[in-house]
Amino acid sequence: xxxxxxxxxxxxxxxxxxxxxxxxxxxxxxxxxxxxxxxxxxxxxxxxxxxxxxxxxxxxxxxxxxxxxxxxxxxxxxxxxxxxxxxxxxxxxxxxxxxxxxxxxxxxxxxxxxxxxxxxxxxxxxxxxxxxxxxxxxxxxxxxxxxxxxxxxxxxxxxxxxxxxxxxxxxxxxxxxxxxxxxxxxxxxxxxxxxxxxxxxxxxxxxxxxxxxxxxxxxxxxxxxxxxxxxxxxxxxxxxxxxxxxxxxxxxxxxxxxxxxxxxxxxxxxxxxxxxxxxxxxxxxxxxxxxxxxxxxxxxxxxxxxxxxxxxxxxxxxxxxxxxxxxxxxxxxxxxxxxxx
Ligand code: ADP
Numbered sequence: 001x002x003x004x005x006x007x008x009x010x011x012x013x014x015x016x017x018x019x020x021x022x023x024x025x026x027x028x029x030x031x032x033x034x035x036x037x038x039x040x041x042x043x044x045x046x047x048x049x050x051x052x053x054x055x056x057x058x059x060x061x062x063x064x065x066x067x068x069x070x071x072x073x074x075x076x077x078x079x080x081x082x083x084x085x086x087x088x089x090x091x092x093x094x095x096x097x098x099x100x101x102x103x104x105x106x107x108x109x110x111x112x113x114x115x116x117x118x119x120x121x122x123x124x125x126x127x128x129x130x131x132x133x134x135x136x137x138x139x140x141x142x143x144x145x146x147x148x149x150x151x152x153x154x155x156x157x158x159x160x161x162x163x164x165x166x167x168x169x170x171x172x173x174x175x176x177x178x179x180x181x182x183x184x185x186x187x188x189x190x191x192x193x194x195x196x197x198x199x200x201x202x203x204x205x206x207x208x209x210x211x212x213x214x215x216x217x218x219x220x221x222x223x224x225x226x227x228x229x230x231x232x233x234x235x236x237x238x239x240x241x242x243x244x245x246x247x248x249x250x251x252x253x254x255x256x257x258x259x260x261x262x263x264x265x266x267x268x269x270x271x272x273x274x275x276x277x278x279x280x281x282x283x284x285x286x287x288x289x290x291x292x293x294x295x296x297x298x299x300x301x302x303x304x305x306x307x308x309x310x311x312x313x314x315x316x317x318x319x320x321x322x323x324x325x326x327x328x329x330x331x332x333x334x335x336x337x338x339x340x341x
Contacts, residue, residue, distance in 0.1 A: 098155075098159075102153040106153065109142065113146055116135055116139045119135045120135035120139050151282045154282070154286045155282045155285070158285070158289045163210075163289055163293045165210055167205050167207055168206075169203050170203065170208045171201070171203055172204045172243060173200075175212060176196070176215060176234055179219060180219075182216070186223055190226075191230075192223060192230050192232060194219070195233045196233075196234060197233040197235030197246070198237060199235060199236055200236060200237050200238045205315075205317075206294050210290045210293075210294075211290070211294075213287075214290050214291060215234075218247045221283060222247055222249035222309075225309070226250055226252070230250040230251055231249075232250075233246075233248045234246065234248075241317055242314045242315060243317060244313075245312065245314075245315075246310055246312045247312075248309075248310040250308040253306050253308050253309055254302040254305070256302075260299075263285060263298070264281075264285065266280065266281040266282065267281050267285075268281040287313070291314075294315055294316070295316045296314040297314050298311070298312070298313040299311075300312075
């Protein structure tokens with residue numbers, strides 16, 4: 001019995017010892033693991049700290065760059081503001097210069113044209129056919145010069161915002177009939193016929209001088225770009241809210257990409273050809289501004305080069321109060337030697 005008990009006790013003690021040793025091993029392994037873990041956490045913390053410091057340095061660097069750029073932009077803006085101001089002053093000086101120079105050029109030209117006209121018409125005595133031809137040529141050149149000066153003057157008015165229309169009521173039909181009559185001689189000389197197309201008797205409420213200016217310019221262009229044997233047809237119609245005037249020619253025509261561009265200032269499709277014909281690329285710009293100031297629209301239509309062009313404009317049918325003409329109103333086409341006599 002005692003042997004059995006001792007044996008049992010010895011076994012118990014042995015397994016307890018083994019269990020303690022096992023526990024010690026596990027404890028040591030756990031301690032090692034914790035040590036490892038602690039080292040890795042320290043390592044990661046150090047890495048993170050380095051990354052944070054790196055990022056902080058880059059943020060500082062970028063902030064400094066941004067600040068530098070901001071200062072440079074502020075500087076540029078200040079310079080630009082100064083430049084814009086300078087440009088504004090120069091632009092104003094250019095407008096004034098343009099206006100003064102045009103007036104100074106126009107003043108002697110108008111009487112000169114009248115005197116040449118007197119000579120050409122034989123009002124102060126007879127001249128030989130050769131002399132008359134010379135007067136005709138002088139008259140045409142002087143008139144062309146005057147038209148260019150007038151375009152510059154109109155353009156200068158346009159740039160200074162002096163386009164307010166002074167509206168009265170007038171018959172569009174009568175106005176067009178007069179302008180067609182004015183253009184007949186020049187048309188005959190170039191072998192082009194001008195015809196009145198469909199017409200409705202309609203009263204416009206607009207600035208008559210300005211609208212004459214537009215129609216005369218469209219006639220001028222139609223004549224300039226139509227060769228002998230061609231035809232120009234003008235018509236006017238009324239819808240329930242607007243008057244539509246159309247001037248159709250059988251001339252040079254326009255490519256699609258130029259239909260809008262021709263209204264841009266100084267734009268000429270073929271500048272050599274147009275300048276030869278006595279233009280500066282301002283006529284249609286002036287027409288567009290006049291029509292815009294009346295609340296209407298103006299546009300060009302053409303099936304392409306060689307297919308003729310049609311220029312159309314509209315005027316709204318309104319019944320707004322009429323304003324009296326002012327000194328800044330346009331001179332009438334006859335005063336300006338407009339139209340194509
Ligand atoms: P310009 O006085 O130089 O003719 P415009 O502003 O009146 O200036 O016209 C601008 C350009 O539009 C012209 O140079 C020409 O190329 C084109 N153009 C105007 N009217 C016609 C037309 N009836 N047929 C063909 N081209 C035209």
